[in-house]
Amino acid sequence: MPRKPHIIAIGGGKGGVGKTLISLSISLALAELGKKVTLIDADLGGANLHSMLGVHTPGKSLYDFFRDKNIEFDSLITATPVANLKLICGAPGAVGMADIQYWEKLKTIRLFKRLDTEFVVVDLGAGTSLNEIDLFNSAHQGIVVAQPEPPAIQDCYNFIKLSLFRKLHLDFMDSPWVLKLLDQCTDPTHTRDHRLISTLAEQVREHDIRLGMRFYRLINNYTPHLILNQIQNKEEIMDGLSLQVAVQDLLRIKIDFWGYVPNDHEIYKSIRSSRPDAIISTRGEIRKNILRMVKQFILHEEMSSEQPQLNNYAPLLDILNRKDKQEESMDRICSIECPLWGKCEYQEGGVYCRMPENEYRANLKLVEVKESREERIRGHLGARRN
Numbered sequence: 001m002p003r004k005p006h007i008i009a010i011g012g013g014k015g016g017v018g019k020t021l022i023s024l025s026i027s028l029a030l031a032e033l034g035k036k037v038t039l040i041d042a043d044l045g046g047a048n049l050h051s052m053l054g055v056h057t058p059g060k061s062l063y064d065f066f067r068d069k070n071i072e073f074d075s076l077i078t079a080t081p082v083a084n085l086k087l088i089c090g091a092p093g094a095v096g097m098a099d100i101q102y103w104e105k106l107k108t109i110r111l112f113k114r115l116d117t118e119f120v121v122v123d124l125g126a127g128t129s130l131n132e133i134d135l136f137n138s139a140h141q142g143i144v145v146a147q148p149e150p151p152a153i154q155d156c157y158n159f160i161k162l163s164l165f166r167k168l169h170l171d172f173m174d175s176p177w178v179l180k181l182l183d184q185c186t187d188p189t190h191t192r193d194h195r196l197i198s199t200l201a202e203q204v205r206e207h208d209i210r211l212g213m214r215f216y217r218l219i220n221n222y223t224p225h226l227i228l229n230q231i232q233n234k235e236e237i238m239d240g241l242s243l244q245v246a247v248q249d250l251l252r253i254k255i256d257f258w259g260y261v262p263n264d265h266e267i268y269k270s271i272r273s274s275r276p277d278a279i280i281s282t283r284g285e286i287r288k289n290i291l292r293m294v295k296q297f298i299l300h301e302e303m304s305s306e307q308p309q310l311n312n313y314a315p316l317l318d319i320l321n322r323k324d325k326q327e328e329s330m331d332r333i334c335s336i337e338c339p340l341w342g343k344c345e346y347q348e349g350g351v352y353c354r355m356p357e358n359e360y361r362a363n364l365k366l367v368e369v370k371e372s373r374e375e376r377i378r379g380h381l382g383a384r385r386n
């Protein structure tokens with residue numbers, strides 16, 4: 001039996017944040033590393049991957065497949081100019097697909113899993129419709145892409161929140177009691193999310209201990225991954241990471257920060273050229289960062305110690321897994337949560353603290369923290385304070 005492919009979905013709410021560029025870059029990197037990849041353009045309203053890949057006459061699309069029961073799924077697979085990379089096109093300019101039934105999506109996901117390929121990369125459309133969310137939740141790894149500006153962070157937060165609630169909803173179909181509880185929890189302002197998710201879990205546990213354990217397990221295992229895009233300076237990485245803190249504090253789930261992709265004005269030239277693989281083959285920092293993310297988080301290759309610069313942006317909450325802990329400063333990851341945030345010469349979100357222990361302790365005594373972490377999170381989410 002051939003091994004089932006590993007499915008990666010890329011979403012994140014807002015349009016134009018770089019979901020397609022990152023789906024393409026990850027696919028190109030995997031293909032360059034010799035892996036067989038099928039890239040699926042699931043942006044059924046605004047498909048553009050075929051033109052970015054230089055496939056000027058796209059064959060039948062996913063849209064056609066949903067519309068015509070006689071079309072075989074395998075006939076959607078299109079060759080591309082890139083070795084190891086195949087494409088399933090979306091439908092440029094197709095009117096929305098709001099009426100795809102849940103069972104149709106399940107069937108399609110089963111077909112993705114049967115593809116003769118090692119990796120399936122699914123480029124999702126913008127928005128938080130159930131089409132995007134169900135495809136995102138069905139992947140082995142779901143990546144959200146955000147730009148470091150408040151509207152993109154807020155959209156991305158909404159996307160993660162709705163995906164989590166949808167997952168809870170589908171997982172507890174067998175418990176009308178939990179479903180009713182979930183239905184009561186629609187709070188568009190997010191101001192009560194913090195109370196909601198923890199009290200929800202507690203309420204479920206009090207109602208039925210086994211359901212409660214399931215609820216906690218689902219929250220603990222639900223880990224979207226984050227890539228920040230179009231980063232221009234380090235301060236923007238810090239702003240983007242407020243999403244990680246917000247998700248952790250308000251939804252009680254962990255989000256893994258994979259890294260960032262710099263803003264690069266030359267990208268559009270690569271996309272317009274007949275060599276789309278130039279996106280990662282010629283752009284220095286983009287290439288370095290994407291390859292590092294693919295090797296570290298998708299292929300789980302050991303990163304050699306001679307490449308510390310590639311390992312810079314470790315997942316913020318991964319400290320407990322670190323075995324080679326030698327110094328006390330290894331207990332700290334640089335983040336917005338640090339009391340010395342904004343006052344430190346080393347400041348680099350996501351990396352292990354570089355400040356020597358004695359210097360850190362001395363500085364802590366001196367610093368008067370003016371802005372609480374919670375205020376900063378709420379500022380980014382645009383929520384009103386009571």
Ligand SMILES: Nc1ncnc2c1ncn2[C@@H]1O[C@H](COP(=O)(O)OP(=O)(O)O)[C@@H](O)[C@H]1O
Pocket residue numbers: 014015016017018019020021022126229230231261262263264265266267268271
């Ligand atoms: N890191 C980047 N640097 C420069 N331009 C970028 C970058 N990422 C995306 N873009 C450009 O931004 C636009 C939107 O990107 P796209 O990947 O289509 O977003 P989405 O799929 O989220 O709607 C495209 O023109 C793309 O070339």
Ligand SMILES: [Mg+2]
Pocket residue numbers: 019020021043123124125
């Ligand atoms: Mg797109």
